Amino acid sequence: MARPHAAALLEDAYTERKAGLLRSRGWVTRIVPSTGYGSTSQLRVFGRVIFTRGRPEDEPEEPTYAARLRAVELETRGWRAFVATPAMEEPVTVRVNERLVTTRTDRGGFVDLVIRGHGLTPGWHHVYLSSPRAETIDVPVLVVGSQVTHGIISDIDDTVLSTSLPRPMIAAWNTFLRSEGARRPVPGMATMYRELLASQPGAPVVYLSTGAWNTAPQLTRFLRRNGYPAGPMLLTDWGPTNTGWFRSGQEHKRAQLHRLARELPNVRWLLVGDDGQHDPRLYTDFATRRPDRVRGIAIRELSAGEQVLSHVIPVATDDIAPAPTEQLEVPVVRAADGYDLRRRVQGLWDEAPRARTLGEYASTVVTDVDDPPDYLVEGPDER
Incomplete structure (x- = not known):
């Protein structure tokens, strides 16, 4: 070792x-x-x-x-x-x-x-x-349950919670000093999640973020206070790891997406994120590798001001390095808030699962076994 x-x-x-x-x-x-x-x-x-x-x-x-x-x-x-x-x-x-x-x-x-x-x-x-x-x-x-076919994987920062990440001073203020009661939810997102899950009572919602595990109790209280459905949070460690000074947030998200696909193979996920960071590309990569695990992608579009707070320039990250969402087999919808997204995702949420052909199944099995990406190979914890 x-x-x-x-x-x-x-x-x-x-x-x-x-x-x-x-x-x-x-x-x-x-x-x-x-x-x-x-x-x-x-x-x-x-x-x-x-x-x-x-x-x-x-x-x-x-x-x-x-x-x-x-x-x-x-x-x-x-x-x-x-x-x-x-x-x-x-x-x-x-x-x-x-x-x-x-x-x-x-x-x-x-x-x-x-x-x-x-x-x-x-x-x-x-x-x-x-x-x-x-x-x-x-x-x-x-x-x-093994009969559940619907689920939501949701980003947190700027998707359900306005954080202005990663600007260091704002991030530090929001994380270290402000209480969760003073932080602002993204309009309509809690309503969208509740209404989607109401039609599929057994469906899970998993909150996936590059945020630190230390903030899990605060985030749990924030979600509960603002009416978001309860669900597990998959966060990461901001400090040094056994392999470097910092853990890769993108690799963390990528690895957890594939892990959820393996652990809950019957679920087709609605992937919800924002265009302020790397969600469009991460979700596109995942949907390209595992289209049978994705029901659709919903991207919250940040305003120009939010984009500036997020990464200095007033355009979305996938406008700079476009994710090839138009080439996907799964639908992609975009809107500025949860109220508009709710109308756009209804059809793909209600869509019945597409049956996989024998050829698709065999192809996926061969790919997963013979040539797995590095982040799919399970190993010792690197914290």
Whole structure:
């Protein structure tokens, strides 16, 4: 195995030293939950373990679940989420019904665990995460049934939430200082998602972003407060990795798209993004490789002012380097907000799945097995 990148070694050394100091001062750990998902055959569970002050003497021995959640919210608001010390290599036990599965956190304190043969039926459930120095907390998971054929994969930044990324000062202000209650939702997007899912009650919505895992609790509260359907979030790590100073956001999105296609093979996805970053090209590449997994692509068009805030110039990124959407087998629609997009996606959302021919199936299998892209080859976690 290759030696980890120097940046990762430095970060790990700092984290270990800080964690040792906090332990010596009586700090314990807390589990931060994040919504998971899966099929009837396997489940993907998320969580994070961070250090926290010990319980005050006047606090009840057994605080209520609501109190524990309030404590998690206080420790994951704004800048606190980025200065929290992760518990590296911390043992964690996941309980699914009566089954116990043990694992350890990674170098960022995160848990990303796949559990096979979980025995849960389609729908929403709770699994339980526990750790020796932390209180047990339950985590919501969505099990997608094998008969479900509809699903939504949604970007977050400038698609459901106006963030003005990646301009550094605005991004820092939005992320570190402003509360999720002060941030602005994109008009009509929550309404569109709710109405689409109302006609397909079992359909999942997955929020895919290059944002940091640290912001997951804030984003969850923002989505809930603004009426977005509940769903798992697939985020990434902004810090150093075992291979470099930063993780590639585009590769993260690309890898997660293909992973969802493998894990939920019956679902044809509506891919929703914006033209301020790289969504049109990423979605085009994915739809070209796996047209049978895509129901359609919906792109929110940013205004000229939003484009300037996003990447300095007042034109969309795919106007500079066009994604060949006109060559796709799947439909592509564009509009300025969710209200207009809703009218445009209705037809492709209601469309029945197209049956694959034997030749198409054989071709896809050969491509996936014999010549997989680098991001489809599963390997050790690089955090």
